Amino acid sequence: MYKAERTKNVVSGTRGIVYKEALRVQAEGNKVLKMNTxxxxxxxxxxxxxxxxxxxxxTEKAAAYSESxxxxxxxxxxxxxxxxxxxxxxxxxxxxxxxxxxxxxEMICSAMIDPGDxxxxxCPNYNLWTNSVLLAEGKPVFYECFEEKNWMPDADExxxxxxxxxxxxxxxxxxNPTGALYSDELLLKICDVARRHGLVIFxxxxxxxxxxxxxxxSSIAALAPDIPxxxxxxxxxxxxxxxxxxxxxxxxxxxxxxxxxxxTVLETLSSVRLCSNTFAQFCVPxxxxxxxxxxxxxxxxxxxxxxxxxxxxxxxxxxxxxVVKNTGALYCFVRIDPERxxxxxxxxxxxxxxxxxxxxxMVVPGSGFDYPKPNYFRVVMLPEPEELAKAxxxxxxxxxxxxxxxYH
Ligand SMILES: Cc1ncc(COP(=O)(O)O)c(C=O)c1O
Numbered sequence: 352m353y354k355a356e357r358t359k360n361v362v363s364g365t366r367g368i369v370y371k372e373a374l375r376v377q378a379e380g381n382k383v384l385k386m387n388t389x390x391x392x393x394x395x396x397x398x399x400x401x402x403x404x405x406x407x408x409x410t411e412k413a414a415a416y417s418e419s420x421x422x423x424x425x426x427x428x429x430x431x432x433x434x435x436x437x438x439x440x441x442x443x444x445x446x447x448x449x450x451x452x453x454x455x456x457e458m459i460c461s462a463m464i465d466p467g468d469x470x471x472x473x474c475p476n477y478n479l480w481t482n483s484v485l486l487a488e489g490k491p492v493f494y495e496c497f498e499e500k501n502w503m504p505d506a507d508e509x510x511x512x513x514x515x516x517x518x519x520x521x522x523x524x525x526x527n528p529t530g531a532l533y534s535d536e537l538l539l540k541i542c543d544v545a546r547r548h549g550l551v552i553f554x555x556x557x558x559x560x561x562x563x564x565x566x567x568x569s570s571i572a573a574l575a576p577d578i579p580x581x582x583x584x585x586x587x588x589x590x591x592x593x594x595x596x597x598x599x600x601x602x603x604x605x606x607x608x609x610x611x612x613x614x615t616v617l618e619t620l621s622s623v624r625l626c627s628n629t630f631a632q633f634c635v636p637x638x639x640x641x642x643x644x645x646x647x648x649x650x651x652x653x654x655x656x657x658x659x660x661x662x663x664x665x666x667x668x669x670x671x672x673x674v675v676k677n678t679g680a681l682y683c684f685v686r687i688d689p690e691r692x693x694x695x696x697x698x699x700x701x702x703x704x705x706x707x708x709x710x711x712x713m714v715v716p717g718s719g720f721d722y723p724k725p726n727y728f729r730v731v732m733l734p735e736p737e738e739l740a741k742a743x744x745x746x747x748x749x750x751x752x753x754x755x756x757x758y759h
Pocket of ligand 1: 389450451452453454477479523526527555557584585586587593596597598
């Protein structure tokens, strides 16, 4: 009676029933390793000194509501960052700050999606995007990311889903949950699809600074200045301040009268919620002037790099698990051998909940990322390397007992 119909299919992948089970097992007095969100501060990662200083200096200034789309200093820093990545024909007026990419995802969908509009989303998918489309009464349509192609999608396969209702292609690069970084060749092909069918691209690039092994990130907006692209970024991951709620989006390629009208809608929606967290906005110039913090943690000897190594090595030693080594983000998407561990379709949450009870290790199963195959889960590379290695071993052991219990 009270529920709006549009909430019917909205689910949280990372804080759903498996997480609730983890909290229950924890409340019974057990220590549970909760690897459900990419929340580095929760695992003891320190706030960079550059940001601590920016916050201390902002105390008085941050007390007032700011300009709705964001403070000038933050926008100028973002503009310089975007131009440095090769964006063309943008100004501070194309930048909109928000309470994390999460708020902006809902805002952009409210601004652009009409009931029934189709939005192409990756599968697996960080389901902020599908949820935001559903809340705007749009229809998420999945394109596949292929494990055998290092979790990259295929532009022809994406194009096969285009209909006369398709409005947007969402790409998450580097990707959550797979940690895949997309090649320029692939990005250019996706641009061709968008160009051919007059589609908008939403590019979630929140992990663009979280790269390993010398990898370089290309922003799709820079590769195709002629296409309307909304690029999303923020400080949650690169500067370990998820709780500050600091994100932004940059509109590029929205030209002509339609483009101007659309940006006016974004200004209006920004004003409706007055402004985003001002402390976080004051951190943006300091954070973007401090790329070292991120680079260090992603380099050999750095916190994320060493955790990635520990995870991949442990999976490679496991009996039932395998993984594509990720070059970006904080995650990898692990495969459980379906020939040897028989998890039935639709049972992956059950599998994860039993594992929480048995091993006190919590991971998000593939269905938390709208992935239909039941034999996948995401590892968050944030606990200490030894803890991660032990967790992978526990998961591997659990696979054996699960199969004995449920199949033999
Ligand atoms: C791909 C992706 N986009 C957006 C977000 C949310 O970011 P924010 O903290 O800026 O809301 C996350 C968080 O995990 C994410 O993985």
